[in-house]
Amino acid sequence: MDDYFNKTNIFSSYILEQEHNKIEESNNVASLLPSMSIGLGQYINNNKRLSTFGDSDIYFSLSQDIFSAYKYKNNKDKLAIQNNLQNLELQRKRYEYLLGFYYSSINYTYQLEQIQLTKKQIQKLETDYNISKELFKMGKAPYLDTEIKGNNLDKMRNTLNEVELERQYSLMKIKSDYSVPEELLHKVTIEDIKACKRSSIIELVKNIYKKKNESVDIDNKISESSLLPSLYFSVGLTPKNGGTLSDISLREMDYNASISVNVPLSDFFSSFNSKKTNAINSMKNNIDNLNDFRELELLRFDINNKLHIIKNKIPILKNNLYIKNKELNYISERVKNKKESVLTYYSLQDDIYEIELNIKRNENELMYYELYLDFLG
Known part of the structure; x- marks a missing residue:
């Protein structure tokens, strides 16, 4: 996935930052002349x-x-910390990219599954509608039954058209946001995404916080060096x-x-103000870090809750699907014997269609949340 991540605007911005760092490093070396x-x-x-x-x-x-070497050393350390911080921030964005891609990928797969399921429904409805038309011509079926079946067929065809348009949009967005070709969507597995993890998101946030504090410390040293004659x-x-x-x-x-x-003498005053600014930046970093960890803990709690709900929900949905299919067979016989309305039959078909989609959607969400929890750490 790195090859595709490297084609994104995120990575392009990172490359520009690295080039800017090289220019600053060159300027810092030139300060020794x-x-x-x-x-x-x-x-x-x-x-x-x-x-x-x-x-x-x-x-x-x-x-x-005489003191240019000391100032050079501080600026060199500052640039090294800045470079490390940019690498860590890139890694965090890379994780967001991977998780976002996987979610978009399984959503795209779900749309393909919905299209296949809808096509099967259309085939059944077309068969029923054609039979009903022939029976109506022979005077063996009321016109209302034929009209209901035709309406259901039109409704399902419209659903297929809507889902197909959504699929096309999803594919365009995946190509735009993730620079991934369509053929790869069917090949990337959850294990492929897990293999891209180098450290947990929580560990990454801790390292970013540490580097930001180091950046504040080196800024203080640079401010102190301005007091040197x-x-x-x-x-x-x-x-x-x-x-x-x-x-x-x-x-x-x-x-x-x-x-x-x-x-x-002006540097004494500017150094004092710089120290106050650095102290504010340090406090802001501590507050941001605390908020980050609170949000991550809330996110972990929320994901665990969703996983618990989904794991309990899927067996219930599958059992409900089993019961609905049994009920459909029963109602089908009653409709043939003119003991049940065709509306009840199609209402059950719609229920089964929605349950099957709901099962697929929950199974996909289960995989996504398990992956997210694995990355979270």
Whole structure:
């Protein structure tokens, strides 16, 4: 299923996020490079005019922030956590994709089963209707019976048309949402979906919560690093003699070194605000995590209840189907002997049709909820 998941918009967005991370990583590495400056100028006054370009004073220097490596390390850790968090979020969306696909798949299968069942009903109704028409022509059956059978046949044909349209829409939506071809719908089993599980949803949520807390911690470190002064070590050189451009010689240069400290006072205030923001983010993460676990526990409780209800319901439905079929055979004989209305017979047929569909629907839901519970953990 991974090949099809990789064709979705979800995975495309993830790839774009990964590319953005690579750009940020590249920018972070570039922050280690020193700053280079070149100065070129001339001194003029009322008695001295501009000289030729070669007589201009020139100065070269390289400077490096001593603490840039520490800032680089924090940003590198931040990007690593961000990357891991995106992978975990992708895994959660992947589980939603798998469960959503399986639900859509069994719903599509149910529609195919409904179509087959409806076609069988139509065949029976067509046979009954044709016989009734012949009997009516021979004067052996009332027109009302023929009309009732014709109406039931039209109703079932209309049902078939509705279900077929629903099936076509379901197939289009599956292809659109899950990028899965039609032929695969009949091949993917519940065991295939289970094989795609790497960890439970609850474990995944715990790991996401942990990574979000780590992200807040590293944000605090980055805020603290902004309080560090910028300590620059610089190396400069100028040509000997007059220090002009025309005096440049790699053999004879004047060198100098210096250390400078830059303390931006505004960073103290911004760091304080960043800490407050990070504290708020940490509390928000705790609240979101608590809500996630509450929702998951409620979901687990709800699924267990549904499984209990469905498991008890299916045997009752099957027993009811057995009784209705027996009753249909009994009513069929009474209708032939003119002791029962044909309306009762067709009402029973409709009941049997609905019960058979209900059984299939509940059996499909049973498999889906068992799968969901397995993923939930």
